[in-house]
Structure formats: structure tokens, C-alpha cells
Amino acid sequence: METKSIMIVGVGGQGTLLASRLLGNALLSKNYDVKVSEVHGMSQRGGSVVTYVKYGSKVASPIVALGEADLILSFEQLEAARWLPYLKKGGTIITNTQKMDPMPVVMGAAEYPHDILDAIRAKGVNLVAVDALSMAVQAGSAKAVNVALIGVMARNMDLEKQVWKDTIAATVPAKFLEMNEKAFELGYASQGE
Amino acid sequence: MEKQLLIGNEAIARGLYEAGCRVVSSYPGTPSTEVTETAAAYPEIYCEWSPNEKVGVETALGAAIAGARAFSGMKHVGLNVAADPLFTSSYTGINAGMVILVADDPGMHSSQNEQDSRHYAKAAKLMMLEPSDSQECKDYAKLAFTLSEQFDTPVMLRLTTRVAHSRSLVELGDREEVALHPYVKDTDKYVMMPGRAKKRHVIVENRVEAQKHWAETASINTVEDNGSKIGVICAGISYQYAQEALGDKVNYLKLGCVYPLPEKLIQGFSHHCEKVYVLEQLDPFLEEYCKTIGVDVIGKEVFTLQGEYSQRLIRKVVLGEEYPTTSLDMAIPPRPPVLCAGCPHRGLFYALKRLKVTVCGDIGCYTLGASAPLGMIDTCICMGASVSSLHGRNKANPENETKSVAVIGDSTFIHSGITSLIDIAYNHSNSTVIVLDNSITGMTGHQENPTTGKNIYGDPATAVNLEALAHAIGIHRVRVVDPYQLKECEDVIREELAAEEPSLVISRRPCALLKYVKHNPPMKVDTDKCVGCKMCQKIGCPALSIRDKKSCIDFTQCVGCGVCTQLCKFGAIVEGK
Ligand SMILES: Cc1ncc(C[n+]2csc(CCOP(=O)(O)OP(=O)(O)O)c2C)c(N)n1
Ligand code: SF4
Numbered sequence: 001m002e003t004k005s006i007m008i009v010g011v012g013g014q015g016t017l018l019a020s021r022l023l024g025n026a027l028l029s030k031n032y033d034v035k036v037s038e039v040h041g042m043s044q045r046g047g048s049v050v051t052y053v054k055y056g057s058k059v060a061s062p063i064v065a066l067g068e069a070d071l072i073l074s075f076e077q078l079e080a081a082r083w084l085p086y087l088k089k090g091g092t093i094i095t096n097t098q099k100m101d102p103m104p105v106v107m108g109a110a111e112y113p114h115d116i117l118d119a120i121r122a123k124g125v126n127l128v129a130v131d132a133l134s135m136a137v138q139a140g141s142a143k144a145v146n147v148a149l150i151g152v153m154a155r156n157m158d159l160e161k162q163v164w165k166d167t168i169a170a171t172v173p174a175k176f177l178e179m180n181e182k183a184f185e186l187g188y189a190s191q192g193e
Numbered sequence: 194m195e196k197q198l199l200i201g202n203e204a205i206a207r208g209l210y211e212a213g214c215r216v217v218s219s220y221p222g223t224p225s226t227e228v229t230e231t232a233a234a235y236p237e238i239y240c241e242w243s244p245n246e247k248v249g250v251e252t253a254l255g256a257a258i259a260g261a262r263a264f265s266g267m268k269h270v271g272l273n274v275a276a277d278p279l280f281t282s283s284y285t286g287i288n289a290g291m292v293i294l295v296a297d298d299p300g301m302h303s304s305q306n307e308q309d310s311r312h313y314a315k316a317a318k319l320m321m322l323e324p325s326d327s328q329e330c331k332d333y334a335k336l337a338f339t340l341s342e343q344f345d346t347p348v349m350l351r352l353t354t355r356v357a358h359s360r361s362l363v364e365l366g367d368r369e370e371v372a373l374h375p376y377v378k379d380t381d382k383y384v385m386m387p388g389r390a391k392k393r394h395v396i397v398e399n400r401v402e403a404q405k406h407w408a409e410t411a412s413i414n415t416v417e418d419n420g421s422k423i424g425v426i427c428a429g430i431s432y433q434y435a436q437e438a439l440g441d442k443v444n445y446l447k448l449g450c451v452y453p454l455p456e457k458l459i460q461g462f463s464h465h466c467e468k469v470y471v472l473e474q475l476d477p478f479l480e481e482y483c484k485t486i487g488v489d490v491i492g493k494e495v496f497t498l499q500g501e502y503s504q505r506l507i508r509k510v511v512l513g514e515e516y517p518t519t520s521l522d523m524a525i526p527p528r529p530p531v532l533c534a535g536c537p538h539r540g541l542f543y544a545l546k547r548l549k550v551t552v553c554g555d556i557g558c559y560t561l562g563a564s565a566p567l568g569m570i571d572t573c574i575c576m577g578a579s580v581s582s583l584h585g586r587n588k589a590n591p592e593n594e595t596k597s598v599a600v601i602g603d604s605t606f607i608h609s610g611i612t613s614l615i616d617i618a619y620n621h622s623n624s625t626v627i628v629l630d631n632s633i634t635g636m637t638g639h640q641e642n643p644t645t646g647k648n649i650y651g652d653p654a655t656a657v658n659l660e661a662l663a664h665a666i667g668i669h670r671v672r673v674v675d676p677y678q679l680k681e682c683e684d685v686i687r688e689e690l691a692a693e694e695p696s697l698v699i700s701r702r703p704c705a706l707l708k709y710v711k712h713n714p715p716m717k718v719d720t721d722k723c724v725g726c727k728m729c730q731k732i733g734c735p736a737l738s739i740r741d742k743k744s745c746i747d748f749t750q751c752v753g754c755g756v757c758t759q760l761c762k763f764g765a766i767v768e769g770k
């Protein structure tokens with residue numbers, strides 16, 4: 001099987017690392033060759049962060065380059081816009097509608113772009129936009145936003161739902177399992193704008 | 194055997210475990226930290242965070258001479274600190290195997306420079322292996338111990354960020370216990386004084402020759418002949434990029450050992466190709482060697498010395514192909530990293546801003562105090578340099594003494610700030626040094642250190658008493674402040690700047706991300722009281738922004754530290770419920 005490339009992008013501290021670990025483990029249980037490239041360090045302090053997940057019969061490079069991603073899962077609107085050039089022609093981008101002002105915007109040195117979602121759609125890109133933060137809050141904590149987004153992604157990938165649920169159970173700490181399962185279900189059930 | 198998806202660093206740790214390694218001493222540094230963190234989870238391996246890399250390497254060397262397989266790992270700039278023991282360990286050799294890992298950071302994801310550590314292997318005449326994925330990380334770590342004992346030398350492992358931090362499948366094996374090698378007193382080997390070292394130098398040169406010979410047929414130096422006229426010589430992650438970009442369109446010489454290099458193997462491989470590319474990030478290390486042995490290769494004239502390579506770059510340069518991309522016709526504001534909401538460093542930097550001082554900075558989370566809107570760091574060079582460069586600044590012009598400070602984190606202070614503070618006391622400058630004591634090594638992902646009262650296992654440990662230490666080295670003005678109290682910080686630092694004596698200010702409050710830190714509920718903006726003056730935005734807290742011309746607090750981020758409330762003249766920032 002040809003290698004598939006997924007990117008998980010967001011703001012450091014939003015829990016993108018756990019999302020990529022969940023995705024990697026879910027794919028692994030289907031016996032794919034998997035590579036996941038993570039970011040540690042400086043950018044985890046509120047910077048723009050990206051994790052690459054690749055799978056197939058044999059994966060060489062652990063990173064995804066411009067124009068190569070089959071799917072981008074974005075935790076924040078501006079990050080969806082930033083990483084769009086990495087999407088392959090015909091690829092899909094799933095984004096959380098949450099907006100987080102980066103420091104240059106807070107200070108008035110730059111403006112948060114308007115209508116990002118419309119602009120992405122206008123480029124003919126397949127876009128799924130969901131309010132994952134509300135789902136997470138509904139499930140019990142804003143911190144579950146990553147698992148809600150995994151739920152949305154699960155719907156857009158061809159792995160059985162049970163694989164995802166088993167992976168979540170095996171990856172998240174027991175005391176947060178119920179909340180995360182709920183967040184996953186809410187994400188899975190959402191249709192997107 | 195079981196397979197697991199491990200990052201390169203975890204796989205190295207697994208390799209240490211399986212190889213019977215007994216002692217690990219390292220100082221954290223991205224992208225190397227997880228090796229030691231993971232190794233600490235194996236009860237069979239004694240692990241510790243050392244105060245700095247030099248101590249780490251010396252501890253490991255001591256263990257290896259005593260007969261235990263030992264390891265020390267660090268980031269590239271850490272190897273500069275450990276360079277002294279590194280060079281002479283090459284002369285003494287080892288007793289039981291010793292492996293030194295260095296993780297380079299092309300692209301500077303988390304570093305202050307982009308140095309290529311392969312030069313150290315050559316300069317110190319130490320063998321260096323470079324894996325390209327997690328399975329190789331584990332295999333090479335084990336092989337490195339074997340080679341170390343076979344050639345009586347420490348062996349280096351070199352990683353780059355993408356290998357250290359990428360997960361790929363690793364087949365796990367069992368641990369092979371290696372008995373302690375008996376220690377035999379051997380002063381000709383272990384006491385490096387001129388007379389003996391001269392004899393050891395001969396042994397070093399002979400050893401490199403023997404290793405070259407080994408490299409010619411080593412199983413980790415592999416040729417993949419796809420019958421092409423184009424050849425590619427590569428090592429580490431560049432091999433994976435090349436495989437993805439070029440597949441079987443080229444022939445490969447993959448070098449698992451990057452020092453010493455196999456002359457005949459390279460010549461033989463290149464002989465069959467019309468065109469040979471060398472694919473290596475950073476410096477033309479392999480390329481220059483190829484040229485010295487008369488092999489004509491294409492390298493840095495078409496590739497870059499800066500930053501990372503990728504399959505895209507290789508595809509473009511070698512095949513002239515590029516994939517199309519989509520982008521939006523709008524300006525996308527950057528998102529630089531920032532101090533966390535509730536970070537204790539923030540208040541201290543705000544006080545410095547009010548005092549309009551020059552700040553000699555250092556390396557850690559607090560380096561982010563250099564970014565707008567705080568913008569309160571004037572220099573940042575290497576660990577420890579804040580304190581010594583402040584001393585130099587004040588010696589250059591004593592007028593600086595009342596308007597310059599140094600800021601240094603607790604871990605950085607232990608790493609290399611103490612000797613600099615001794616210089617201030619001994620050679621007397623009226624310097625004001627501020628230790629930002631957040632009770633953790635924050636930037637690298639929260640490791641314990643000698644000030645935190647815990648060791649790598651989280652068990653109680655002796656804590657350095659910074660106040661007593663200052664007195665002991667001759668600094669008698671020592672003040673402790675709470676960085677959440679803006680006015681207190683400003684007043685105390687003003688007094689210490691004015692004092693005609695050196696002083697140490699300890700800004701003490703634990704990092705906001707530590708699990709034991711209890712947070713208040715998020716603050717709220719009373720929109721009736723907020724006049725939109727933006728005064729509160731001056732501290733650069735990521736939880737604060739402006740919505741509809743009024744200040745707004747993001748409840749997912751705010752930890753209720755109360756620093757912004759001290760800036761609001763209208764009492765508009767109030768406690769949430
Ligand atoms: C010689 C060297 N070793 C390691 C590092 C990696 N490093 C960067 S910052 C840092 C420690 C920061 O801890 P601390 O001084 O306590 O400040 P904090 O991040 O907690 O604010 C380390 C180990 C480095 N930059 N240079
Ligand atoms: S991790 Fe801790 S020290 Fe570092 S920026 Fe965040 S709160 Fe500050």
C-alpha cells in the first residue's frame with residue numbers, strides 16, 4: 001500500500017502530541033508500518049506545532065513536506081491556514097473552529113485573518129470545520145479537545161470505530177477515560193459545518 | 194518478539210537496557226532528553242541527572258573504568274561543555290563499554306546554534322555511529338557497546354532531531370547481563386600525564402587505523418545497488434529522505450559509521466556511478482572526506498548548509514520534480530512560543546521593564562522574556578553566560594553596575610552559573626544577579642535538578658541552598674522575592690542595583706505547569722469596568738486578548754495568577770468563581 005500522510009497541527013499545549021500518539025497506535029493495531037514525527041521543546045510553549053503521522057506497507061521519511069498531506073487535522077483556525085500548503089491536491093483538512101490569538105495579534109502588530117474557513121473552501125479544498133472545544137467542554141473538560149478531534153477524524157478515515165475506542169482505552173489514564181470516550185463520541189457524531 | 198512504536202530516544206534507552214548498561218549520567222537538552230528519562234524506568238540501570246554535561250561524561254567514564262557499561266547523553270551544545278573529558282577519554286580508553294550520545298538539531302527547533310557534532314568525533318578520534326530510524330537506534334546502541342570494548346574506546350552515537358523524536362517500529366529483545374569487568378590498576382592507561390599520554394597517543398592513532406579497516410566491511414555500512422548510474426552517499430535521516438524521494442532510481446551507500454570512514458568502500462561504490470551525490474545536513478563532513486580520497490561528488494554546491502533537508506528538497510534537486518501546493522492570499526501572523534499563562538518568570542520581567550535595565554540573559558523558558566511585549570533580554574549566548582557577561586559588562590564600564598542585571602534559571606545556575614558568580618565575588622563587581630528559581634528544569638520538559646530536592650526518580654534528594662551558597666562564596670546581599678508580586682520585585686531589584694556590593698536576588702515560585710502547583714479559578718473581565726486601555730496586555734500573557742475593544746480572558750488557559758489584576762487601574766479584572 002502506498003504511504004499515507006497525515007499532519008496534526010495546533011498550538012503548543014493543546015494536546016496534539018497525545019492525538020498523534022493515539023493515531024499512531026490505532027494504525028499500528030492494523031499492522032501498518034507507521035512513523036510519527038513529534039515536536040518537543042521550545043515550540044511546545046504556545047508556539048505553532050506540527051506532528052506528522054505516516055503509514056503504509058513501508059514508510060521511509062518520518063516527515064511530511066509541502067503538497068504531500070492526505071489529511072490535515074488542525075486544532076485551531078489560523079493553524080489550518082498556516083499549514084494548508086502542506087495539503088496534497090484533493091486532500092482533506094479537518095479543523096477545530098476555535099481561534100487563539102498569537103502574541104503579534106494580541107499586541108496589535110498583526111491582524112487575525114477574517115473568514116479563514118471561507119477562504120480555504122474557495123480554494124476548492126475539502127474542509128470539515130467543527131467546534132471541538134464545545135464538545136470537549138460538554139464531555140467534561142476543555143482538555144479533551146484533542147480526543148474530540150480524533151473522533152471527527154475517525155469518521156473521516158477507514159478504520160473501524162472499535163479500533164479507535166480500544167486505542168483510547170489503552171492510551172489515556174483510567175481516571176480520564178470516561179470523559180475522553182464521551183468527547184470521542186461527540187466528535188464522531190458531529191457532521192461539521 | 195514484541196514490536197513497539199518508539200521515538201529514537203526511547204529506542205536508544207531500550208538498547209542501553211538490552212546491552213546490560215548499568216550507569217547513566219546525563220544533563221537534559223532537546224532533542225536528547227528522553228533517552229535518560231526512559232532509561233530511568235529500567236530498574237536495572239542506575240540513572241541520574243548530572244549538574245552539567247562535563248560531570249555526566251566524567252561520571253560515565255568513571256563507571257566504565259570501574260568496570261560497568263556506562264552511558265552519557267546530551268544535546269550538541271552540551272558536547273561543547275563535555276569536550277574536556279571527551280578528548281582525553283579517547284586516550285585512556287575504557288574498561289567496560291562506554292557510549293556517549295550527542296543529538297544535533299538541524300533547523301534549530303530548540304537550540305541556539307546549528308553545530309555539526311561529527312567534527313568532534315574526528316577531532317577527538319572517537320568512533321561515531323549514526324542511526325536513521327528507531328530500530329537502528331536500538332541496534333546501534335548495542336553495537337556501540339561491543340565496539341567500545343573491542344577497540345578499548347568510548348564510542349559516540351549521533352542523532353538528529355528527526356531521528357531522536359520520530360516514532361517507528363522497534364523489535365524488543367531481552368537484556369543481556371554483563372558482569373562487572375574487574376578493575377585492575379593501570380597507571381600507564383588511566384593516568385594521563387605527558388610521559389604516559391605520549392605513549393597512549395600512539396595507541397589512539399593505531400586504533401583509528403584499525404577502525405578504518407573495520408569500517409570497510411562493517412555490516413552497518415551498506416551498499417544498495419539498483420543498477421543506476423546515479424549514486425547517493427548518505428547517513429542518518431538523509432537516507433530516509435533519499436529513499437522516499439528517489440526510491441530505486443539510484444544506488445545507495447548508507448554509512449552507519451560516520452567516523453572513521455571507509456576509503457575503499459566509498460571509492461568502489463563511486464567508481465560504478467557517473468554521478469554521486471552526498472546527502473548530509475549541516476556541514477560537508479562526508480563530502481570533504483570523499484574529495485580528499487579523490488572521489489568526485491556533488492554536495493553543498495547544490496544543497497544547503499543551513500536547516501533541515503527533506504524528501505522534497507532532494508526530489509527537487511536530484512530529479513527536478515516538485516508537488517503543487519495550495520496557499521491562501523492572506524497574511525498569516527506568526528505564532529512564536531510564549532511564556533505559559535501564569536508563568537512565574539513573567540512578573541519578574543515586567544519589573545525589569547519598569548526599571549529599564551539592560552538584561553544579560555541565559556538559556557531556558559525565561560529566554561522567552563526576550564519576545565515582545567516584554568522584550569527584556571539583551572543577550573543570550575550559552576548556559577551560564579548571563580552571569581559572567583554581566584561581570585564583563587560591569588568591568589567594561591562600572592556605570593553599568595546600577596542599570597544592568599543577569600537573569601538565570603535554577604538549572605542553568607547549577608549547570609554553569611555558580612563559577613561565574615564566584616568570579617563576581619572574587620574579582621568584585623557590584624553586579625546584580627537574579628536567579629529565576631522555578632524549582633524545575635522547565636524548557637527541556639520538566640526535569641528535577643540539584644535545587645529541586647528530588648532526584649530523577651522523584652525521590653527526596655539533597656537540595657542546594659542557594660542563599661547559603663551565595664554567602665559561602667562571598668555574596669552577602671541575598672534577597673528572595675515572589676515574582677507574582679510586581680511591586681515587591683521592582684523595589685527589591687532597585688535597591689540591589691543601588692547597593693555598592695554584589696547581590697543575588699532569588700525570584701522564587703514554582704513553574705505553573707508543575708502538578709503540585711494549585712491554581713486559582715480563571716479570572717474574569719468585568720466589561721462594565723474595562724475601558725479598553727490595554728494596560729493588562731503589557732505583560733504578554735497568552736490567556737489575555739482583546740475582543741470588541743475590551744480585554745478578554747481565555748478560561749482554558751488562565752490559571753488565576755493575579756499578575757494582570759495588579760496592572761488594571763480600574764479593578765476590571767476580577768476573580769472568577
Ligand atoms: C550546554 C547546554 N546544555 C543543555 C541545554 C538545553 N537547555 C536549554 S534550557 C535548559 C534548562 C533550563 O532550565 P532552567 O535554567 O531551570 O530554566 P527554566 O526553563 O526552568 O525557566 C536546558 C537544559 C543547552 N541549551 N545548553
Ligand atoms: S513551563 Fe513553566 S517555566 Fe516554562 S514558560 Fe511554562 S510556566 Fe514558565
Ligand code: SF4
Pocket residue numbers: 534535715716734735736737746750751752753754755756757758
Ligand atoms: S490571571 Fe491574568 S496574567 Fe494570570 S494567567 Fe490569568 S490572564 Fe494571565
